[in-house]
Amino acid sequence: MTRKPNLLAGAALSAAVALTGATGAEAKIKLKVSHYLPAVHGIHTDFIVPWTEQVTACTDGEVEFEIFPAGSQLGNVARQQEQVMAGVVDIAHGLHGIPRGRFPRTSLIDMPFLTDDAGAASYALWSLYPEYLSEEYRGLKVLALHAHNGGLLHTANKKVETIEDMDGLRIRTPSPAVSEMLSFLGADPQGLPPGEVYESLQRGVIDGTVFPWDPVKSFGLNEVLNYHLDLGAYTVSFFYVMNQRSYDRLSDTAQACIDKYSGADLVAKFGDWWDQWDAPARQEAVDAGHEIITLSDAQRARWEETLQPMMASYLQSVEDAGVDNAEDIYKAMQDKIREYEAAH
Incomplete structure (x- = not known):
């Protein structure tokens, strides 16, 4: 044979x-x-x-x-x-987060309002890797x-200022935690690779996307966007x-x-x-005459308070899926982020 x-x-x-x-x-x-x-x-x-x-x-x-x-x-x-x-x-x-479900422990860093600082999130991930995350990387x-830095909500034709403005919007999502956040806020999350966002916005298949500033420029998205809500509610790893x-x-x-x-x-x-990567994209949006909406402290607190039940539910779903120490990992991430912020 x-x-x-x-x-x-x-x-x-x-x-x-x-x-x-x-x-x-x-x-x-x-x-x-x-x-x-x-x-x-x-x-x-x-x-x-x-x-x-x-x-x-x-x-x-x-x-x-x-x-x-x-x-x-x-x-x-x-x-x-x-x-x-x-x-x-x-x-x-x-x-x-793509494909979803392969790194449930590591992806807890994507939880809403955990941090909007790439440095803090990266420090937390690397600090916790040996004890909490390493089993997700066997063979590697x-x-x-x-x-990345805190993501914004970018929309083509509808200005978003309040939670109520999210209702029914089709928003591209990068990860399971962000999908849950968008759903809880009334939006319809759409799982799309970054490279497909431009055409989807241009054709009206989606109404907007969540991204930090830098891919907005890298993928040419300022050509098909008009509004940017500086939400800073999540990061992606x-x-x-x-x-x-x-x-x-x-x-x-x-x-x-x-x-x-x-x-x-x-x-x-x-x-x-x-x-450094975010700055040129934001300036490009300013030069194009786009509207960048900034939340007050009180408005941001309302978004965070609204999402508290979603965060508790998401942690429970991760534990139900087999990560029995999800709550411990999340708390450790909070501690490491505070440690980083205190030093910077």
Whole structure:
């Protein structure tokens, strides 16, 4: 009987290790890195490209990288986790909430009004990873966990100022927690990859979206939006992970270089990075004459108070789904965020 080749193993091998030359010191390793954002986004230009260059320089050229952003064959947001688990790519950057349900512990950082600060959320995630979150990353070498700044509610044709204005609006959602928030506020959450939001807004399939400022510019959304409610009610988290087998195949030197440019020092950069990425998109909206609505402290308190039952219900649903310490993780996230805010 003729044995069929193991295609998955072959893909993993070719994706993880490309050898040129002979052996030993002449061996070159090419690693595939995928993410789902446009090549003009700061994740690509300020984070992933410089990171790969630093690692290549550190290894004196032993390790090189091929990057696959949005629009490439490996740039699908819904496939980042499965691609890196299978070894189709060696390293992936993706959203914890897409597809939903794969990272229920980590995604508790998306809970409403937990924080609107990328630095605080990223610090909390990385601090809690070893004790509370690590079981969600079996088979993966976690290089960084991070989050974006507080998201806004962006709409095309309807100005939103109050909770009542949310009623019936079809709003694109990035994660289960945000979906629950939108539903509780009377909106109709629509699960869409970021790359499909522009056309959906243009065609009137959705009325708006929740995003921080930076993807509004990266995906050209200011062309199809007119109103921006500075809600700051949620954040969304991301993973930057490596297939553990790909990591284990590297030399001690290459592993040390990857470790050097990953972890706490990398995570600490996302707060400042996100502030830089948000600013141009907001200015673009101002220059276009859009209306940016800011909530007073009293108005924000009303939104938060309204969402308290939803938050309790969501935590219970996560526990019912098998995360028996969801309440403990949520409290630990609150504590770490307060710890970060006290130091900054």
